[in-house]
Amino acid sequence: MSPIRPALMSALLLGAATAAAQPLVQLDFPHTPDGRYVQVVDLHTHSVFSDGRVWPYMRVREARREHVDAVAITEHLEYQPHKADIPHPDRNRAFEIALEEGHKEDERPIIVLNGAEITRSMPPGHINAVFLEDANAMLVDDYRAGLEAAAGQGAFIFWNHPYWRKQEKDGVAKMQKVHRALIRDDLIHGVEVANGADYAEDTLAIALKYDLTILGTSDIHGITEWDYQERQGRHRTVTLALTADTSEDALREALFAGHTVALVKETFIGRAENLEPVLAGMLTVSTEQEEEYDRLEVRISNSGPLPLVFRQTSERYFYDAHDIFTVAPGSEFVVHLKEVAPGDRVTLPVQWLNAYQAPREHLEIDLMALAVTPGES
Ligand SMILES: [Zn+2]
Ligand SMILES: [Zn+2]
Incomplete structure (x- = not known):
């Protein structure tokens, strides 16, 4: 995988640390x-x-x-x-x-x-x-x-x-x-x-x-x-x-x-085996197919105490966000995935950018594996 540029990474992750x-x-x-x-x-x-x-x-x-x-x-x-x-x-x-x-x-x-x-x-x-x-x-x-x-x-x-x-x-x-x-x-x-x-x-x-x-x-x-x-x-x-x-x-x-x-x-x-459950504990993902458009609404919420930074690597683009996005602590990030028709099978692979499972290697997971479909609790 291509490592994210260090300057961008520090801007993303260390902004809070370097500010007042x-x-x-x-x-x-x-x-x-x-x-x-x-x-x-x-x-x-x-x-x-x-x-x-x-x-x-x-x-x-x-x-x-x-x-x-x-x-x-x-x-x-x-x-x-x-x-x-x-x-x-x-x-x-x-x-x-x-x-x-x-x-x-x-x-x-x-x-x-x-x-x-x-x-x-x-x-x-x-x-x-x-x-x-x-x-x-x-x-x-x-x-x-x-x-x-x-x-x-x-x-x-x-x-x-x-x-x-x-x-x-x-x-x-x-x-x-x-x-x-x-x-x-x-x-x-x-x-x-x-x-x-x-x-x-x-x-x-x-x-x-x-x-x-x-x-x-x-x-x-x-x-x-x-x-x-x-x-x-x-x-x-x-x-x-x-x-x-x-x-x-x-x-x-x-x-x-x-x-x-x-x-x-x-x-x-x-290690991935420990990062995954920590992340899954913090994240809740839910989706809803839009009726009027071929878009899937994805809601990602973070109940942990720190920001979670991801890069999505799906073949589909987001309609209203960059590929790199942050889910702030205690808040919900709502985004729409393009080119999704009703009944389509969707994955949303991401790299968890503020997590390393090895030097220069981010944990990769499919956010859809964490998704709760309507009707489930
Ligand atoms: Zn000491
Ligand atoms: Zn010492």
């Missing part, structure tokens, strides 16, 4: 058609207990405001620049403070996960473990022993920002022997294809090649509203996890199973 401050979006996603939940999770955050700039309680307060369902507190194990002011002998402390806030009654429930970030030069670079029982067990010289301790606690472990310019001067992720060994030994389960404002195509290729769970995280150090509202988009970078229910166990299960989509700057990144 806009309100942060509340990330409420509808269920998938097969009844799964779309939990919005941020598995990488910092507080003053490592090099962050806020008290851990803020991480939960922010998550509530943005309707993020789960947040992990992942302080650097080895990098403790505030140690003189905030001694940190117990590496579970930031999590415990956040958890108190997470358990507040009469507030939106938030899953708070205990985590830690191994912070080494490359290789192996930075590696997060979440769902820890005791982060202190990872505080050892041999990072591999630390990862084995985390795995022994049932942790989900992932490679952070492998393309990071401070560790890879050219900004390109490189899979080394060390990483292959960690994946082989079940000590790395996922990888960040998006971190903060970054999205790395090379890292997406690695995730697909090595069958790693695809993740997006904020790696927030300051205040999400300041970072994302003004510079990086209208929502923080997160992972969508397709889960059986709203529990922590279901989240863990979905992460290990790779049932995720990374979300960065209003763009969805994941």
Whole structure:
């Protein structure tokens, strides 16, 4: 397929991000058609207990405001620049403070996960473990022993920002022997294809090649509203996890199973099998044949929190829209397809332009497969 020109793409997708401050979006996603939940999770955050700039309680307060369902507190194990002011002998402390806030009654429930970030030069670079029982067990010289301790606690472990310019001067992720060994030994389960404002195509290729769970995280150090509202988009970078229910166990299960989509700057990144149900949960399509003309009215509505951008690739033209169109969040897009006579079989293939299933490769679906014909509910 022909990739859309980068300039056009950024005009379409990043317009909101580059404009003046806009309100942060509340990330409420509808269920998938097969009844799964779309939990919005941020598995990488910092507080003053490592090099962050806020008290851990803020991480939960922010998550509530943005309707993020789960947040992990992942302080650097080895990098403790505030140690003189905030001694940190117990590496579970930031999590415990956040958890108190997470358990507040009469507030939106938030899953708070205990985590830690191994912070080494490359290789192996930075590696997060979440769902820890005791982060202190990872505080050892041999990072591999630390990862084995985390795995022994049932942790989900992932490679952070492998393309990071401070560790890879050219900004390109490189899979080394060390990483292959960690994946082989079940000590790395996922990888960040998006971190903060970054999205790395090379890292997406690695995730697909090595069958790693695809993740997006904020790696927030300051205040999400300041970072994302003004510079990086209208929502923080997160992972969508397709889960059986709203529990922590279901989240863990979905992460290990790779049932995720990374979300960065209003763009969805994941395997087709996960992108499809997320999209189908948000979209409703209905059609009506016009009596007077050979036109089919197509109504496409988006109950998700973000714009959905498509390019239709049908042989038929739209009567009243361009081939590239956007269905705004919480709204309906109405268009007419030409040269459709009563009884004609119609397909409406589209590329979902703000979704990638592989580097430079958009998800392609037939919108008519989602269509509800009159009489159905
Ligand atoms: Zn890091
Ligand atoms: Zn970090």
